Amino acid sequence: MAPGRNLEALGKNTEDPPEPAGESPGREVRVTPVELRRVLGSPEAVSVLRWLAARRRHRIATAGTDGEPDVVERFTYCEPVDAEELRAEISDPRLQALVDCGAAVVIDGWAVALLSLRYLRGVAIAYPQAQRPDGNEVYLGTGGFWLMQLAFRYGSPGDTAADLATGTGLVAVALSARYDRVVAVDLLPEAVRTARLTLDINASQITSTGAAVMDVAAGLRDGVFDLVVANPPWVPDAIGTDGENQTVYAAGGPTGMELPARFIEEAGRLLAPGGTAIILVLDGTWDDGRRPLDEQCDLLRDRGFEIVDVVPAPPAVWGEAATKRLTEYAPNCTAGSVVALVFRRPC
Numbered sequence: 625m626a627p628g629r630n631l632e633a634l635g636k637n638t639e640d641p642p643e644p645a646g647e648s649p650g651r652e653v654r655v656t657p658v659e660l661r662r663v664l665g666s667p668e669a670v671s672v673l674r675w676l677a678a679r680r681r682h683r684i685a686t687a688g689t690d691g692e693p694d695v696v697e698r699f700t701y702c703e704p705v706d707a708e709e710l711r712a713e714i715s716d717p718r719l720q721a722l723v724d725c726g727a728a729v730v731i732d733g734w735a736v737a738l739l740s741l742r743y744l745r746g747v748a749i750a751y752p753q754a755q756r757p758d759g760n761e762v763y764l765g766t767g768g769f770w771l772m773q774l775a776f777r778y779g780s781p782g783d784t785a786a787d788l789a790t791g792t793g794l795v796a797v798a799l800s801a802r803y804d805r806v807v808a809v810d811l812l813p814e815a816v817r818t819a820r821l822t823l824d825i826n827a828s829q830i831t832s833t834g835a836a837v838m839d840v841a842a843g844l845r846d847g848v849f850d851l852v853v854a855n856p857p858w859v860p861d862a863i864g865t866d867g868e869n870q871t872v873y874a875a876g877g878p879t880g881m882e883l884p885a886r887f888i889e890e891a892g893r894l895l896a897p898g899g900t901a902i903i904l905v906l907d908g909t910w911d912d913g914r915r916p917l918d919e920q921c922d923l924l925r926d927r928g929f930e931i932v933d934v935v936p937a938p939p940a941v942w943g944e945a946a947t948k949r950l951t952e953y954a955p956n957c958t959a960g961s962v963v964a965l966v967f968r969r970p971c
């Protein structure tokens with residue numbers, strides 16, 4: 625991820641401090657991107673990841689998050705660890721299952737995981753630590769965590785929820801604690817694979833979850849969802865700086881509202897009577913007087929939806945640095961910040 629290309633910092637809000645892949649004092653190991661297709665194709669490896677997630681959850685429940693990470697935890701943060709020490713803790717077959725599908729490597733007596741396990745408020749996220757910098761990276765950042773909190777605050781009761789533009793599947797997992805059926809969708813196959821893995825290692829006994837590749841919500845049924853959430857790409861094109869193209873997870877269109885507007889429209893189509901949608905967007909004011917968010921709210925009202933709230937993002941999602949970058953790279957935008965648009969289809 626090139627610094628400065630996007631507005632949000634990555635991975636700053638996990639309970640475990642994210643560590644750089646493959647580095648420890650005096651030791652550097654080159655890692656290659658993990659192939660999630662191979663990991664998902666190995667029931668043994670998925671079961672080891674589930675076991676590691678459960679182990680970590682148990683340790684947090686019994687000892688909290690303050691203590692020094694042990695060898696297993698350091699391994700799940702993608703630090704190189706002594707392979708023998710690790711085997712003694714997790715067993716040789718477990719380590720071998722990860723190595724066989726390319727989720728870990730053992731070199732010169734060092735074991736390195738290529739898939740990190742992050743933990744966020746009880747949710748374990750399987751995150752491809754090393755990714756090809758080709759614009760199709762899987763996103764993990766503060767927006768998802770905020771969306772998770774908003775879903776609990778505003779989510780209508782019911783049994784069916786959709787997480788559009790799911791990324792790692794983090795929010796979908798959180799929703800599975802409340803809704804009986806949860807679908808997680810994304811345009812990027814690698815994001816959907818990450819979400820599948822994340823849903824799998826947090827598997828609930830009672831919720832039916834699924835993840836699929838689709839453009840916005842194409843293929844999901846009209847009028848059956850009690851809750852629809854999305855943190856779509858909302859970064860204005862001008863922020864893709866230095867002639868570089870933006871990443872798929874960030875590029876929201878010229879004002880940053882063009883792509884989110886499609887999510888807003890589709891979310892409205894999916895909602896059941898009484899259902900609620902929560903969509904994160906950039907609320908920008910442009911020097912020609914346009915306020916794309918106001919235009920979207922007017923369109924929603926015209927279609928009979930109720931605007932429940934427009935919630936300003938907390939500093940972890942939209943801070944001073946983001947405002948500075950917006951005014952620097954998009955000078956036609958006179959003001960802007962991220963908000964959550966919450967709207968409801970009347971019963």
Ligand SMILES: C[S@@+](CC[C@H](N)C(=O)[O-])C[C@H]1O[C@@H](n2cnc3c(N)ncnc32)[C@H](O)[C@@H]1O
Pocket residue numbers: 762763764765767768769771788789790791792793794795809810811812815838839840841854855856857872873874
């Ligand atoms: C900012 S990330 C949010 C990921 C996740 N919801 C979270 O908050 O952690 C935006 C996501 O939108 C996805 N995306 C981009 N264009 C899309 C489209 N046309 N349809 C569906 N998903 C899309 C990206 O692949 C990325 O996963």
